[in-house]
Amino acid sequence: xxxxxxxxxxxxxxxxxxxxxxxxxxxxxxxxxxxxxxxxxxxxxxxxxxxxxxxxxxxxx
Amino acid sequence: xxxxxxxxxxxxxxxxxxxxxxxxxxxxxxxxxxxxxxxxxxxxxxxxxxxxxxxxxxxxxxxxxxxxxxxxxxxxxxxxxxxxxxxxxxxxxxxxxxxxxxxxxxxxxxxxxxxxxxxxxxxxxxxxxxxxxxxxxxxxxxxxxxxxxxxxxxxxxxxxxxxxxxxxxxxxxxxxxxxxxxxxxxxxxxxxxxxxxxxxxxxxxxxxxxxxxxxxxxxxxxxxxxxxxxxxxxxxxxxxxxxxxxxxxxxxxxxxxxxxxxxxxxxxxxxxxxxxxxxxxxxxxxxxxxxxxxxxxxxxxxxxxxxxxxxxxxxxxxxxxxxxxxxxxxxxxxxxxxxxxxxxxxxxxxxxxxxxxxxxxxxxxxxxxxxxxxxxxxxxxxxxxxxxxxxxxxxxxxxxxxxxxxxxxxxxxxxxxxxxxxxxxxxxxxxxxxxxxxxxxxxxxxxxxxxxxxxxxxxxxxxxxxxxxxxxxxxxxxxxxxxxxxxxxxxxxxx
Numbered sequence: 433x434x435x436x437x438x439x440x441x442x443x444x445x446x447x448x449x450x451x452x453x454x455x456x457x458x459x460x461x462x463x464x465x466x467x468x469x470x471x472x473x474x475x476x477x478x479x480x481x482x483x484x485x486x487x488x489x490x491x492x493x
Numbered sequence: 494x495x496x497x498x499x500x501x502x503x504x505x506x507x508x509x510x511x512x513x514x515x516x517x518x519x520x521x522x523x524x525x526x527x528x529x530x531x532x533x534x535x536x537x538x539x540x541x542x543x544x545x546x547x548x549x550x551x552x553x554x555x556x557x558x559x560x561x562x563x564x565x566x567x568x569x570x571x572x573x574x575x576x577x578x579x580x581x582x583x584x585x586x587x588x589x590x591x592x593x594x595x596x597x598x599x600x601x602x603x604x605x606x607x608x609x610x611x612x613x614x615x616x617x618x619x620x621x622x623x624x625x626x627x628x629x630x631x632x633x634x635x636x637x638x639x640x641x642x643x644x645x646x647x648x649x650x651x652x653x654x655x656x657x658x659x660x661x662x663x664x665x666x667x668x669x670x671x672x673x674x675x676x677x678x679x680x681x682x683x684x685x686x687x688x689x690x691x692x693x694x695x696x697x698x699x700x701x702x703x704x705x706x707x708x709x710x711x712x713x714x715x716x717x718x719x720x721x722x723x724x725x726x727x728x729x730x731x732x733x734x735x736x737x738x739x740x741x742x743x744x745x746x747x748x749x750x751x752x753x754x755x756x757x758x759x760x761x762x763x764x765x766x767x768x769x770x771x772x773x774x775x776x777x778x779x780x781x782x783x784x785x786x787x788x789x790x791x792x793x794x795x796x797x798x799x800x801x802x803x804x805x806x807x808x809x810x811x812x813x814x815x816x817x818x819x820x821x822x823x824x825x826x827x828x829x830x831x832x833x834x835x836x837x838x839x840x841x842x843x844x845x846x847x848x849x850x851x852x853x854x855x856x857x858x859x860x861x862x863x864x865x866x867x868x869x870x871x872x873x874x875x876x877x878x879x880x881x882x883x884x885x886x887x888x889x890x891x892x893x894x895x896x897x898x899x900x901x902x903x904x905x906x907x908x909x910x911x912x913x914x915x916x917x918x919x920x921x922x923x924x925x926x927x928x929x930x931x932x933x934x935x936x937x938x939x940x941x942x943x944x945x946x947x948x949x950x951x952x953x954x955x956x957x958x959x960x961x962x963x964x965x966x967x968x969x970x971x972x973x974x975x976x977x978x979x980x981x982x983x984x985x986x987x988x
Contacts, residue, residue, distance in 0.1 A: 466723060479582065487767065
């Protein structure tokens with residue numbers, strides 16, 4: 433299991449790049465958004481949280 | 494249809510641009526200019542001011558027109574715009590503080606200076622300076638093409654905008670040679686506020702007026718164009734492989750431009766940079782609204798093709814909204830072209846004066862000579878970009894591709910400098926040559942091998958060459974100054 437300090441940035445990065453072909457569907461739609469667009473938007477919104485936790489872990493703030 | 498008055502909308506655009514310039518000049522009028530102040534704002538920008546500057550430079554007219562245009566013309570491939578910026582900020586969380594630290598320790602001013610600090614080769618620095626200079630000019634030209642679209646649309650297509658583009662652009666060049674990077678940051682404040690307003694209007698108000706809500710617009714879109722809402726699987730043009738490789742390429746190249754390096758150096762502290770990497774994805778979310786704007790435009794005003802798709806959502810505004818609304822939206826768009834252009838002019842001019850004139854020919858080496866020389870160079874770069882724009886008409890996307898495919902080739906050298914001490918000037922130089930040798934013909938012929946983004950293919954070959962050449966060279970050759978203990982890379986200077 434890689435350390436959390438690697439996973440925290442790697443998860444959103446992978447979700448927004450190599451994982452996109454795996455979720456490339458219109459249905460089910462979420463809040464009206466096609467699934468793939470909802471997936472991307474959700475990860476964009478979550479990324480600050482992942483990076484903030486990483487900063488806490490590294491004692492940056 | 495509403496009555497349309499080009500005089501009203503164009504007057505508003507002019508007022509917005511002039512008011513922004515005056516505001517920014519007031520913001521800097523007490524600052525005494527030396528090269529550090531002029532080019533990197535005295536390395537004093539805190540988190541918020543830096544956020545405004547970065548957002549101001551990153552979210553250009555391409556984001557403004559291109560995101561809606563891609564959603565209108567292609568559909569799902571436009572989603573890449575949301576993804577790549579966010580991936581870039583994740584890289585930036587690690588990269589930006591490291592670049593800033595090098596900038597602070599070695600008093601770096603330009604993008605190529607970074608390579609001098611780590612690789613100590615004047616030849617490499619000058620070669621990189623020339624390449625970066627050549628690549629920034631089409632990026633400025635892109636802003637001019639966008640500005641032309643905006644001014645033509647604001648004038649309801651009734652006049653040729655070429656002359657007004659030239660006037661606005663020369664105005665912004667004069668502005669940046671007066672106010673420097675701090676001026677660009679002040680201008681970014683107004684630009685960001687207006688662009689956010691315009692984006693909310695485009696992505697929320699337009700769908701509400703025509704469909705009841707953005708969700709209702711999407712319902713309608715799913716019924717009419719379901720095939721546009723997901724990517725084509727596999728290796729076809731703008732398919733899933735293209736998506737992944739393009740996100741990886743553009744995320745890697747995101748902070749490689751000399752204008753990004755300058756903005757990074759301008760931060761007050763590592764923490765200010767790191768906080769920005771955490772916060773900037775939130776700004777990225779508003780681009781979702783530009784995708785809504787493009788989808789709405791396709792439902793309301795179908796029938797635009799080719800490069801015309803860049804005009805999609807402005808066409809809706811021009812047809813169905815009063816002239817003052819069009820004026821404000823086009824004004825926001827004009828700032829989204831002019832403010833980043835000012836940062837690009839400054840970056841290209843400082844690269845030319847410091848790294849080409851200074852490092853290669855030994856002139857303008859003193860601080861006292863450098864500020865006036867950089868000011869003259871701003872005008873020279875502006876005229877060059879204007880000339881290229883008049884001589885070779887190209888679409889916005891073509892220009893962006895040229896820029897990204899080229900600028901990303903500097904990434905292996907930047908990353909190796911920070912994490913892999915074996916790389917030296919020879920291996921980085923060889924990688925760059927290989928990268929350009931692949932990128933230039935593929936970009937020129939518009940070939941994407943197996944659906945892979947051409948610049949990404951070049952980047953992989955570039956990185957492979959850097960690794961192989963580094964390993965082939967005897968390990969002692971990267972001299973003793975780099976093998977100091979500790980986990981931070983050892984810096985060395987050119988002279």
